[in-house]
Amino acid sequence: MTDLKAVLFDVDDTLLDWSGFRDDWMMLESQHLQHVVDFLRAEFNGVFTYGVEAYTAEFRNRTIAAWTAARGTMVAPNVGRVLHESAVALGCPAERLDAAHLLTHYHWRKIPGTTLFPEVHEVMKALIDAGIKVGLVTNAYQPMSLRDIELEGFGILHYFPECRVSAADVGYLKPHPAIFEHALKKTGTTPEQTVFVGDDPEADIIGAQRMGMKAVLRYTTRREHDYSGVKADGAVNTLTELLPKLDAWYPGWR
Ligand SMILES: [Mg+2]
Incomplete structure (x- = not known):
């Protein structure tokens, strides 16, 4: 009988609820890019003379190209790299x-x-109190150092001291094995000792199962997922429902 040692979670639509997101992503991004352009214009005075529109256009084209290529290669796009390439393309x-x-x-x-799904604190505390490591594995375009700012804002950063993994840092997107291997190295656990929880049937469920982990699907109403051809080991509507599943698989874990 294998013991449960770690539970890994996807971030977006698994711990963080995006259903209330109403803003235009492009507009939000332009605000961030404006700060970068201000910096570039000051740093390369007379060399970099573009406005935010030109930089944003360059940034978007490169972002779209990176995500399009990623569909075939699973090589993770990285916003830092795109910021850099865009600046260089415009003469920096x-x-x-x-x-x-x-x-x-x-x-x-x-x-x-x-927002944070309301049950996150309770579930993380239950796991940590029982000596189970918890970790994060996200297909983010942002390095973990950026996502950490969000986690800190939600008051959950401290739950994951050892294992917070962003595809942008590892270089590969879920379901590529490299990102899961990276996370397991950080938790120091085997796939059999580790359960994965996420909302994306392919990236999270198929990816984790291929590694030999049990995978729990968190249903989301926000995104239209295709669940055909995916057999999660368990499925939950809230993370609270995860705990009884762990009881069945790893009796006595808590
Ligand atoms: Mg997700």
């Missing part, structure tokens, strides 16, 4: 720019309209 000297620095000027913040 590559050697005097680094992605990390550009990201600080991107001023990432909690996204208006997103």
